[in-house]
Amino acid sequence: xxxxxxxxxxxxxxxxxxxxxxxxxxxxxxxxxxxxxxxxxxxxxxxxxxxxxxxxxxxxxxxxxxxxxxxxxxxxxxxxxxxxxxxxxxxxxxxxxxxxxxxxxxxxxxxxxxxxxxxxxxxxxxxxxxxxxxxxxxxxxxxxxxxxxxxxxxxxxxxxxxxxxxxxxxxxxxxxxxxxxxxxxxxxxxxxxxxxxxxxxxxxxxxxxxxxxxxxxxxxxxxxxxxxxxxxxxxxxxxxxxxxxxxxxxxxxxxxxxxxxxxxxx
Numbered sequence: 117x118x119x120x121x122x123x124x125x126x127x128x129x130x131x132x133x134x135x136x137x138x139x140x141x142x143x144x145x146x147x148x149x150x151x152x153x154x155x156x157x158x159x160x161x162x163x164x165x166x167x168x169x170x171x172x173x174x175x176x177x178x179x180x181x182x183x184x185x186x187x188x189x190x191x192x193x194x195x196x197x198x199x200x201x202x203x204x205x206x207x208x209x210x211x212x213x214x215x216x217x218x219x220x221x222x223x224x225x226x227x228x229x230x231x232x233x234x235x236x237x238x239x240x241x242x243x244x245x246x247x248x249x250x251x252x253x254x255x256x257x258x259x260x261x262x263x264x265x266x267x268x269x270x271x272x273x274x275x276x277x278x279x280x281x282x283x284x285x286x287x288x289x290x291x292x293x294x295x296x297x298x299x300x301x302x303x304x305x306x307x308x309x310x311x312x313x314x315x316x317x318x319x320x321x322x323x324x325x326x327x328x329x330x331x332x333x334x335x336x337x338x339x340x341x342x343x344x345x346x347x348x349x350x351x352x353x354x355x356x357x358x359x360x361x362x363x364x365x366x367x368x369x370x371x372x373x374x375x376x377x378x379x380x381x382x
């Protein structure tokens with residue numbers, strides 16, 4: 117019996133982020149978890165992994181890049197991200213041709229336009245995001261057995277809209293009022309400067325809802341909320357608000373969450 121394609125959460129916090137799509141062939145998204153965690157998530161079928169795509173250079177998204185490369189898994193990222201990571205990447209992996217820049221050209225408004233590329237049967241198109249990193253991106257991922265998936269994290273708003281989506285994986289990091297209260301009271305070291313950094317680099321519930329409502333969600337089967345702040349956010353509030361606004365089943369990313377990912381619900 118052939119198993120359904122899946123999307124699995126390996127890690128999704130400020131300490132580490134990694135996810136995997138599996139449709140017979142696997143796509144690793146982010147290198148922010150240890151290979152021990154990743155291997156467990158892919159049932160140790162490392163030869164099935166077509167590659168790893170990374171959104172930006174921060175440690176919770178790219179901190180385990182050398183471990184990933186050590187297993188012969190090629191990595192794709194923007195030139196800005198690779199340059200920001202170059203002193204952290206073991207030179208032998210670069211020499212071995214395992215590190216690949218995503219090709220791009222400047223657009224009319226100064227944003228980069230990224231050329232689609234294929235990893236196995238996954239077609240991936242990067243798009244610019246807004247984060248305090250060198251050249252951060254999100255991904256629009258297409259696969260004949262999965263449909264089209266929007267993957268967006270670590271951005272204070274989503275500058276692009278997308279068509280023909282089947283699945284949405286999107287950051288919902290904080291509640292503005294709770295963040296302000298935590299900054300005022302110094303909760304977990306939060307202060308006004310750190311709060312401003314959060315606002316300028318992550319999606320709040322409000323901006324997450326705005327991003328969702330800017331897109332055609334007609335065929336979207338599920339929404340997965342990732343990279344939650346467990347100090348400045350509330351998972352139950354996030355889930356309820358997104359389901360109320362969209363009418364779409366919504367899931368909170370926790371390690372081990374595994375969702376069936378198919379092109380349509382029929």
